[in-house]
Amino acid sequence: MTTRVVIADDSDIAAALLEAILEEDAGIRVVGRARTGAELLALPAVAIADVVLVDLLMPELDGLSVIRAIAARAGVIVVSSLPRGSAAVREALAQGAVDGLEKRDLAGAPARARLRAAVLRAARRPVAARGGRVILVAGSTGAIPALEALARGLGPLEVPVLVVQHLPDRRERDLARALRALGARARPARAGDALSPELLLAPSGSHMAIDGRGRIQLTGDGPVGGHRPSAEVLFASAAPLARRVAALVLSGLGSDGARALPALVDGGGLGFAQDPSECRAPAMPRAALLSSPRVRPIRVADFVELARRWVLGEG
Structure with a gap:
C-alpha cells in the first residue's frame, strides 16, 4: 500500500x-x-x-x-x-x-x-495510538445492504471501521470480497491487527475486541446473548476510547450491542441505530434506541455523511 x-x-x-x-x-x-x-x-x-x-x-x-x-x-x-x-x-x-x-x-x-x-x-x-477516531458497526439479519452502502460511502475515508456481522460459518471472507468490490479496504480481522484505516470484519466463531494497545484481540470465549462474535464484546472493549468512537447498530433480530452501547455514549462517544423504518429486521436498532436517550436513529445515507464530517473534524 x-x-x-x-x-x-x-x-x-x-x-x-x-x-x-x-x-x-x-x-x-x-x-x-x-x-x-x-x-x-x-x-x-x-x-x-x-x-x-x-x-x-x-x-x-x-x-x-x-x-x-x-x-x-x-x-x-x-x-x-x-x-x-x-x-x-x-x-x-x-x-x-x-x-x-x-x-x-x-x-x-x-x-x-x-x-x-x-x-x-x-x-x-495504530490510529488509536494517535488519538484517531474509530467506527464500530453491529449488524445481523437484513444488514448486508446497509454494509454495502457503508462500504461505498466510508471507503475513501481514513478511519478504522470494525464490524460485527452475524453470518453463517466462514462467510466473512465472501462478505469482505463483496465490500472490496464496492471500494472498501475490507478483510476479516486478525489477532494483533493495528487499528488501521480499513474495514475489519469479526471472524466467525470469535469475539472481536480492542485491547489496551489499540490492537485487535480475538477470543473464543462463549457466546454472548447467543452470538459469537457479539457486538456487546466489541462495544464494551471500546469504552476506554469512547470519546473517539461512533457506534452504529444496523438491521437485525434480537438486541446485540444494546447492553454495552450506553457506556459508550455516556463516556462521550456517538451512538446511532439504523432508522427502523428502513430495516428488514428492526429489533436490534429498536433495542439500541431503547438502551439510552443518547442513541439516535439515523438513515444509513445520513450516517455516511455525518461520519465523513466527524472523521474530518468538521462536526
Whole structure:
C-alpha cells in the first residue's frame, strides 16, 4: 500500500528537497504541499494523507496549532531547523507529533533513509495510538445492504471501521470480497491487527475486541446473548476510547450491542441505530434506541455523511 504524505513548509526549496527524498522510495507518494499552516488545513489532500511533515515555524498558523488539528487523523513528523531537544519540538511531541527531525541532519544517504523510515513508521502507527477516531458497526439479519452502502460511502475515508456481522460459518471472507468490490479496504480481522484505516470484519466463531494497545484481540470465549462474535464484546472493549468512537447498530433480530452501547455514549462517544423504518429486521436498532436517550436513529445515507464530517473534524 502506498504511503501518502503532505508537506507543510514555507520554504519551497526545503519542501522540494523533502519531496525528492521521500519519492526515492516507490512506496511513498507526496500528495500535497502547503506553505502556511492555514493553507495546510484547507488542503483537500490532508483528508487522505497517512503522514504530514510539518515545519514548526510557519506564517499564519504555527506548527503546534496544526499538530493539534490533524494529529488525530494522520501521523505528524516535525521537520524543523530547531534542535530535536528544543522546548518547541518537545511540546510538538507532547501535542501528538510522532517524531522530530532536524533539517540540517538530512544531508547524505543515511539521513535520507532515516527520514523515509520515519515516515513509514508513522504511517503504520495504530490510529488509536494517535488519538484517531474509530467506527464500530453491529449488524445481523437484513444488514448486508446497509454494509454495502457503508462500504461505498466510508471507503475513501481514513478511519478504522470494525464490524460485527452475524453470518453463517466462514462467510466473512465472501462478505469482505463483496465490500472490496464496492471500494472498501475490507478483510476479516486478525489477532494483533493495528487499528488501521480499513474495514475489519469479526471472524466467525470469535469475539472481536480492542485491547489496551489499540490492537485487535480475538477470543473464543462463549457466546454472548447467543452470538459469537457479539457486538456487546466489541462495544464494551471500546469504552476506554469512547470519546473517539461512533457506534452504529444496523438491521437485525434480537438486541446485540444494546447492553454495552450506553457506556459508550455516556463516556462521550456517538451512538446511532439504523432508522427502523428502513430495516428488514428492526429489533436490534429498536433495542439500541431503547438502551439510552443518547442513541439516535439515523438513515444509513445520513450516517455516511455525518461520519465523513466527524472523521474530518468538521462536526
